Amino acid sequence: MDDLKKQLKGIIVKDLKLTGITPEKINDNDSLFEEGLGLDSLDAVELVVLIQKNFGVRIEDMDEGRKAFTSINALASFIEERLKNN
Amino acid sequence: MGCISGAGEDVQTNWANLCNGVVRCRTVPEWLFPSTLPYPVFVAPAVCCHPEQRKYFPHLRERPEEQINRTILLIINAAVQALIQAGLAPDNLKGKRVGMIFGTTVGCNFNDENYYSAWLRGLKPDLEPVKRYLTGNIASALQTFSGNRGPTAVITNACASGTDAIGLARNWLLDNRSDIVIAGGGDELSRIAYNGFSSLQLTSRKPCLPFDRDRDGLNLGEGAGVLILESEHHCHERGCSPLGWLQGYGAAADAYHPTAPHPEGRGLKSALDMALKQTGKKQKISYVNGHGTGTPSNDPAEMNGLKSLFADHKEITIVSTKGITGHTLGAAGAIEAIFTLLSLNKRFTPGTAGCRHPDSRLALKPLPQGESRKLASPLGITASLAFGGSNSALILEGAG
Amino acid sequence: MVQISSIAITENKIPETSFTRKLRRADSFTNLAVTVSEHALSDLPAFNNKMQTGIFIGTAYGPLATNFAALDTLLDNGEGQMSPTLFSHSVFNTAAGYISRLFEINGPAYTFTNYSWPFFRALEEGNAAINRNIIGRAIIIGVETYSQVLTDAGHRLIKKNFPVLEPGAVAWILEGEAETADNCICLLNSVEFEEKPARPEDLISPHPLVHALSVSRTARQLKHSGNKTKIWSAEELFGKARVRLQSP
Numbered sequence: 001m002d003d004l005k006k007q008l009k010g011i012i013v014k015d016l017k018l019t020g021i022t023p024e025k026i027n028d029n030d031s032l033f034e035e036g037l038g039l040d041s042l043d044a045v046e047l048v049v050l051i052q053k054n055f056g057v058r059i060e061d062m063d064e065g066r067k068a069f070t071s072i073n074a075l076a077s078f079i080e081e082r083l084k085n086n
Numbered sequence: 087m088g089c090i091s092g093a094g095e096d097v098q099t100n101w102a103n104l105c106n107g108v109v110r111c112r113t114v115p116e117w118l119f120p121s122t123l124p125y126p127v128f129v130a131p132a133v134c135c136h137p138e139q140r141k142y143f144p145h146l147r148e149r150p151e152e153q154i155n156r157t158i159l160l161i162i163n164a165a166v167q168a169l170i171q172a173g174l175a176p177d178n179l180k181g182k183r184v185g186m187i188f189g190t191t192v193g194c195n196f197n198d199e200n201y202y203s204a205w206l207r208g209l210k211p212d213l214e215p216v217k218r219y220l221t222g223n224i225a226s227a228l229q230t231f232s233g234n235r236g237p238t239a240v241i242t243n244a245c246a247s248g249t250d251a252i253g254l255a256r257n258w259l260l261d262n263r264s265d266i267v268i269a270g271g272g273d274e275l276s277r278i279a280y281n282g283f284s285s286l287q288l289t290s291r292k293p294c295l296p297f298d299r300d301r302d303g304l305n306l307g308e309g310a311g312v313l314i315l316e317s318e319h320h321c322h323e324r325g326c327s328p329l330g331w332l333q334g335y336g337a338a339a340d341a342y343h344p345t346a347p348h349p350e351g352r353g354l355k356s357a358l359d360m361a362l363k364q365t366g367k368k369q370k371i372s373y374v375n376g377h378g379t380g381t382p383s384n385d386p387a388e389m390n391g392l393k394s395l396f397a398d399h400k401e402i403t404i405v406s407t408k409g410i411t412g413h414t415l416g417a418a419g420a421i422e423a424i425f426t427l428l429s430l431n432k433r434f435t436p437g438t439a440g441c442r443h444p445d446s447r448l449a450l451k452p453l454p455q456g457e458s459r460k461l462a463s464p465l466g467i468t469a470s471l472a473f474g475g476s477n478s479a480l481i482l483e484g485a486g
Numbered sequence: 487m488v489q490i491s492s493i494a495i496t497e498n499k500i501p502e503t504s505f506t507r508k509l510r511r512a513d514s515f516t517n518l519a520v521t522v523s524e525h526a527l528s529d530l531p532a533f534n535n536k537m538q539t540g541i542f543i544g545t546a547y548g549p550l551a552t553n554f555a556a557l558d559t560l561l562d563n564g565e566g567q568m569s570p571t572l573f574s575h576s577v578f579n580t581a582a583g584y585i586s587r588l589f590e591i592n593g594p595a596y597t598f599t600n601y602s603w604p605f606f607r608a609l610e611e612g613n614a615a616i617n618r619n620i621i622g623r624a625i626i627i628g629v630e631t632y633s634q635v636l637t638d639a640g641h642r643l644i645k646k647n648f649p650v651l652e653p654g655a656v657a658w659i660l661e662g663e664a665e666t667a668d669n670c671i672c673l674l675n676s677v678e679f680e681e682k683p684a685r686p687e688d689l690i691s692p693h694p695l696v697h698a699l700s701v702s703r704t705a706r707q708l709k710h711s712g713n714k715t716k717i718w719s720a721e722e723l724f725g726k727a728r729v730r731l732q733s734p
Contacts, residue, residue, distance in 0.1 A: 016510075017510040017511055018510065019506055019507050019510050020507060040343070041343075041345070041346055042286075042343075042344055042345055042346075042511070042570065042571055042574065043571075045285060045286050045287050045570040046569060046570055046571045048285075048287070049285055049559075049563070049567050049568070049569055049570065052563075052567055053563050053567060061287065062287060121565060122565060123565055123566050145683075191577060191578070194548065194578065194599045195548070195550075195553050195576070196550065196553065196554075196635070196636075197553075197557075199557065199561075202554065202557060202635065203561065205635055205638065206561075210642065213639060213642060213643060216639040216643065216686065217643075217686040220601060220686035220689050220690055221685075221686055221689070223599065223600045223601055225600070226600060226601070226602065226681055229681070229683075230683040235680075238600070238681060239598055239600070239607055239611075240598065240599045240600055241596060241597070241598060241599075242548065242577075242578030242579055242597045242598070242599045243578075243579045243582075243595070243596060243597055244577050244578070244579050250596065254596075254611065257611075257614060257615075257618065260618070261614055261617075261618070263614075277560075278553075278556065278557060278560065278568070278573070278576075279573075281560050281565060281566065281568040281573070282556065282568055282570065282573030282574070282576075283573075284566055284568075285566065285567065285568045285569065285570040285573060286570040286573065286574065287570075336594075337594035337595070337596075338592055338593060338594060339541070339582075339583070339586035339587075339591060339592055339593065339594070339595045340586070340587075340592075341586040341587045341590050341591060341592055342587065343587075344511075344574055344575070344580065344583055344584075345574050352592070353592065356592055357594075360594075360620075472579070473574060473577050473579065473580070473583070474577065474579040474580055474582055474583025474586075474595070475583050475586060475587065475595075476579060476582070476583070476595055478594075
């Protein structure tokens with residue numbers, strides 16, 4: 001789980017091209033959007049593609065995405081559960 | 087005026103299908119490009135060059151599809167319909183300053199995947215696709231094929247391109263930069279745009295539901311729309327009676343987000359303000375052909391923008407026609423200007439195909455599917471919202 | 487008459503900007519257009535009515551490299567998994583959207599695309615919009631970033647003497663004469679250009695920024711040359727262009 005979270009933080013910083021922050025500085029419970037990391041709707045749809053590309057886990061729509069993207073913790077649990085069920 | 091879209095090969099067929107609510111939404115056909123994605127599209131009829139078109143564009147090759155892309159073929163098709171309806175024979179254009187201005191999004195990009203894939207593998211693919219790309223500027227190409235002279239421009243303002251092309255054509259005439267302007271927009275369905283819109287999660291798995299409470303995305307479409315614009319003086323001189331008048335045009339930027347509209351329709355309101363100032367007849371507007379794509383974010387933003395101007399305006403009817411054409415991107419503004427003018431001239435509009443349960447949260451109520459309405463005046467608006475926060479609006483008056 | 491209040495030129499590099507975070511997703515096409523606008527605007531006093539400023543971009547190839555980068559993600563990842571960020575940034579008016587957002591400009595924004603005289607189309611429309619009193623200030627931008635695909639095709643099409651395609655951008659600020667008279671570089675008397683049918687190899691060379699750069703230098707030099715007027719002109723196989731400039 002910790003490796004997964006680390007990997008996710010790396011993807012978010014690198015592939016969403018965040019500036020002024022390193023993966024280590026992201027807290028597991030930080031909100032990814034608005035007041036947290038400040039991601040927006042375009043980052044959200046990009047993240048859907050990135051999760052599928054890196055983990056083979058498909059997020060069907062933004063209703064599902066919204067729940068998965070609340071924090072690093074939530075996203076990691078979501079991915080892990082999906083991988084287990086497959 | 088002339089148009090071609092998933093709703094038909096000419097203006098009459100498009101109008102009939104609009105009135106009858108015929109929705110020809112389908113899976114992507116193999117001959118366009120292979121796809122297993124679940125998002126249906128609106129496909130325009132196959133286009134070829136018939137002898138009538140060759141009279142206007144004598145420098146087209148024998149097999150034009152080898153020379154030009156499908157977007158240009160669609161525009162030629164619509165342009166010739168429009169020229170014929172305007173009573174302009176090829177000879178009437180000789181010696182005139184014939185402006186050509188078109189909007190497009192896909193039509194200006196290099197999207198030959200075979201060439202690109204071969205290039206990636208280090209091969210030297212045949213250069214034909216590159217040549218087609220370099221001679222594929224829609225306005226320059228049409229001017230070359232026609233042998234006429236006059237200013238040319240292609241506007242790439244994403245989904246507002248067609249509206250902007252028509253609006254700027256008006257400025258060309260007012261500034262006496264052209265005698266006649268052939269203006270409009272066109273776009274073909276492409277695998278790249280289809281995948282791009284689906285990755286952005288803007289496309290629906292079902293026929294789209296503009297302004298409906300259950301709307302969940304747009305359907306891409308393709309086509310072209312063309313209007314022939316001329317100054318009143320020029321029109322009188324050749325003894326022609328116009329179909330209508332372009333009374334105003336406004337454009338403004340949201341300055342908000344790369345792909346999402348400003349939630350309050352800020353830029354749309356400014357664009358409408360600018361257009362209405364040129365006519366001074368705000369209270370007489372009876373019809374609005376909205377952008378109405380059927381995405382969750384577009385429709386409320388658009389209604390908010392309209393409400394800020396028309397809140398106390400009881401006589402206004404708001405529709406979207408994308409339920410029968412899909413979102414034709416660069417062509418949308420031009421095709422919708424044609425629907426607007428048709429509705430104003432007939433003083434009648436059918437309701438919004440796909441809008442069965444109008445979303446009660448929208449700031450203004452659209453005319454739903456199954457209803458129709460008589461229009462109180464010959465003045466109407468067509469509005470477009472685009473990626474990059476571009477907004478534009480035309481005010482049209484039907485001649486009746 | 488419309489005055490040219492500021493001219494900025496960027497050649498062969500993408501300069502520093504103050505919008506680093508807001509440009510995190512931007513490609514080199516948008517970056518160049520934004521930074522050259524920032525430089526052109528920095529010489530001028532702030533313009534209060536943001537509705538009164540228009541953006542006019544002229545480009546031949548647009549964000550061509552980003553178009554291919556988006557296509558790469560489709561080819562690599564498979565259907566339905568194209569990068570939405572790259573796709574949205576391959577749309578030609580992306581740069582205009584960024585400029586309106588970053589400088590909070592709410593007036594009309596246009597991107598014009600053609601292979602022959604893209605900068606001059608933008609210049610003519612901006613000039614006309616001010617003369618018609620639609621806007622009081624216009625940012626006119628010529629920007630190109632090209633792509634390796636294009637360079638390779640150019641070498642094969644032309645065989646020899648194909649020019650090196652270096653990214654670059656030009657921005658002019660036009661204003662209605664009364665706005666800020668003390669910032670006047672020179673007056674823009676007229677813009678004329680025409681296009682002739684041309685072969686692909688005639689359109690790809692010279693590259694479209696050459697003339698935008700040349701007319702920019704001419705405009706800058708006029709003030710110091712002691713001449714009253716200057717006619718800049720160019721002729722290519724695809725047509726000719728003429729810009730008449732006048733000392734303030």
